Amino acid sequence: MIIIKSDIDNSQVFYKKNIYIILGEVHVLAKVKLTIEDGTTIYLVNSRYKLKNSSLIFNNGSILIAKHFIMRACDAKNYKPVKCANNGGLWFLGSSSNVEKDNVTPSQFTATKICTYYLGRSDPKGGDSPLTDDIDAISVLGVENNEWKISSITSNHSGDDGFNVENSVITLDSLCIFDPKEDGLNVISSRVNILKSLQITMGKSNVKDRDIFDLESDERQTYVRLNKCCYVNISGIFGDQLKLVSSDLPQPDGDKYYTYNNKACNGQTYVYSQQDDKKNEFDDISDKISSIPIINRFLPIIKNIVQHIEILKNII
Numbered sequence: 001m002i003i004i005k006s007d008i009d010n011s012q013v014f015y016k017k018n019i020y021i022i023l024g025e026v027h028v029l030a031k032v033k034l035t036i037e038d039g040t041t042i043y044l045v046n047s048r049y050k051l052k053n054s055s056l057i058f059n060n061g062s063i064l065i066a067k068h069f070i071m072r073a074c075d076a077k078n079y080k081p082v083k084c085a086n087n088g089g090l091w092f093l094g095s096s097s098n099v100e101k102d103n104v105t106p107s108q109f110t111a112t113k114i115c116t117y118y119l120g121r122s123d124p125k126g127g128d129s130p131l132t133d134d135i136d137a138i139s140v141l142g143v144e145n146n147e148w149k150i151s152s153i154t155s156n157h158s159g160d161d162g163f164n165v166e167n168s169v170i171t172l173d174s175l176c177i178f179d180p181k182e183d184g185l186n187v188i189s190s191r192v193n194i195l196k197s198l199q200i201t202m203g204k205s206n207v208k209d210r211d212i213f214d215l216e217s218d219e220r221q222t223y224v225r226l227n228k229c230c231y232v233n234i235s236g237i238f239g240d241q242l243k244l245v246s247s248d249l250p251q252p253d254g255d256k257y258y259t260y261n262n263k264a265c266n267g268q269t270y271v272y273s274q275q276d277d278k279k280n281e282f283d284d285i286s287d288k289i290s291s292i293p294i295i296n297r298f299l300p301i302i303k304n305i306v307q308h309i310e311i312l313k314n315i316i
Contacts, residue, residue: 001079008032014069016040021079025052025088030061030105038067038112043074044087044119053121053135055088060095060142061105069111073118085118085159085181089135094143096167106147113152114138120159122181136164136186143168154178161186162200167219171195179203183214184236187222195227202236204257211239212258215273223272226264235259243274 005023011033014020020042028034036042045054056071058064071090072081095106119137137158140148148170155162155177162177166188174197177184184200185192200212212234215222226232226246238244238252247266252258 008034011035011063013037014040014042019043019079021045021074022054022056025055025057027057027059028062028064030059031063033063033065034058036064036066036069036111038069040066040069042069042071043079043081044071044089045076045079046073046082046084046086047076053086053088055091055135057088057091058093058107058109060093060107062093063108064092064110065108066111066114068113068115071114071116071119081117083118083157085120085122085137085157087119087121087135087159089120089159090114090116090138092138092140092143092148094141094147094168096142096144107143108149109143109147110149111151113154114150115154115156116158117156118159119155120161120181122159134160134182136161137180138162139164139166140168140170140190141166143170145169145171152176155180158182161214164188165190165192173197175199177201180210182210183239184212184234185224186214187224188216189219189222191222192224193227194224194230197231197233198226199231199233200236201233210237212236213239213242213271215239215242215271217273221272223270226269226271228268229263229265230269231263232269233261235261239271241274243270243272245270245272 001019001021003021003023004026007027007029009029009032013035014037016037016039022044073085073087074080075082092109116137121135137155151173153163153172153175158180160181161183162180164186168190171193173195175194176199178201184202202212237255238258244251246269248264249260249269
């Protein structure tokens, strides 16, 4: 058992034969390479350590080289795995997360698969301050596509959102989120591309404002794009102020429970933030001509094409 309670300031290897305990806020510093052997397990200690939650944070400019590794929560007494999320989670900070953009070294995050269990922390009593705010299981901040080479993420039983992406552009082969305390996928001013598989299982709960998707646009258009023939298995409340463009997935119906389990083989699927409730020009025109039978017959197809064009215009 190896206990780590200070920043990682020199390149090193985490070996499968060892158990690694993260105690307190541990940063992998810029230009430092952390190599994690296939099958390694890393534990985050629950509860605060010197007023900071135990967390593993890859700073901007740091390097991760890994295949498949696991991160779990553990207790503070015996470092045994627990089924309770009360820690600082896993963080990836890219070059765009640094306000000083000059001479910033890009980050390099490479892994085949990362699996997490009971990471993050739910809303505690006492309000939202730096020491009491809720924390997501996995957070990606300011990471660009050229910095992100992590193929697969699995987040189980997170203390808050399952996977949080802010001011980033990333691509994943697969994303799996199971039973988060709050939202499944939280995306803020970011673009998330998923190529092969998206699975988000929320489970039925009486908790309000707990959605499959939570998207917000602050600085640039925000969307989740699913590649053609991507396998989609999602269940829960879809999310509000969202626009779904898909020839496969049915349109959500407000706060009704949503479920879809199939391949989306008829084209790409987009979920994007629609914070402006005003109807666009095409909606106005379609209302006027929808009474014409022959046009009305093909209107859904035409509208779907136009919506895709509008998204592509924003991408370009």
